[in-house]
Amino acid sequence: xxxxxxxxxxxxxxxxxxxxxxxxxxxxxxxxxxxxxxxxxxxxxxxxxxxxxxxxxxxxxxxxxxxxxxxxxxxxxxxxxxxxxxxxxxxxxxxxxxxxxxxxxxxxxxxxxxxxxxxxxxxxxxxxxxxxxxxxxxxxxxxxxxxxxxxxxxxxxxxxxxxxxxxxxxxxxxxxxxxxxxxxxxxxxxxxxxxxxxxx
Numbered sequence: 001x002x003x004x005x006x007x008x009x010x011x012x013x014x015x016x017x018x019x020x021x022x023x024x025x026x027x028x029x030x031x032x033x034x035x036x037x038x039x040x041x042x043x044x045x046x047x048x049x050x051x052x053x054x055x056x057x058x059x060x061x062x063x064x065x066x067x068x069x070x071x072x073x074x075x076x077x078x079x080x081x082x083x084x085x086x087x088x089x090x091x092x093x094x095x096x097x098x099x100x101x102x103x104x105x106x107x108x109x110x111x112x113x114x115x116x117x118x119x120x121x122x123x124x125x126x127x128x129x130x131x132x133x134x135x136x137x138x139x140x141x142x143x144x145x146x147x148x149x150x151x152x153x154x155x156x157x158x159x160x161x162x163x164x165x166x167x168x169x170x171x172x173x174x175x176x177x178x179x180x181x182x183x184x185x186x187x188x189x190x191x192x193x194x195x196x197x198x199x200x
Contacts, residue, residue, distance in 0.1 A: 065143035068172035
């Protein structure tokens with residue numbers, strides 16, 4: 001194996017051979033990475049590892065308010081499903097928060113509700129009322145909680161969207177998509193030194 005360095009893809013830990021310094025290798029995940037060989041390689045990779053630790057620590061220090069969407073689309077409980085779906089389509093979002101007359105959160109209507117409560121039951125969009133198909137009294141989070149609280153809630157409750165409430169008032173919403181985008185950006189920054197725009 002003269003002149004060949006076997007390296008590991010930092011994404012999937014699969015091996016790929018390198019014959020020249022700075023060669024771009026591709027792991028089994030299909031992810032390309034540029035790696036150094038010899039002393040320069042060691043110094044470069046040590047710097048990457050220090051950067052990894054810094055970025056991961058920063059991520060775990062983030063609060064929900066740092067990631068949440070503040071522009072929340074809301075509807076009232078007496079709205080039709082048609083009106084809610086039109087609003088979701090216009091904003092390209094997966095959920096609307098349902099408020100009462102006091103602007104308190106009383107429910108959430110998501111793509112899952114549309115599928116299971118409306119489409120699967122052959123209900124009409126223009127005559128079905130949101131309060132009849134929404135998820136009532138959804139779990140909410142406070143904006144000053146750590147982002148890890150949202151991670152745990154998404155996993156434990158199989159949620160995709162969670163309203164953010166402060167002093168009983170809606171101040172934002174966080175979704176799995178928001179968290180995934182953050183992770184993609186972190187991965188891109190760690191491995192390639194550039195921001196990744198995340199999944200499209």
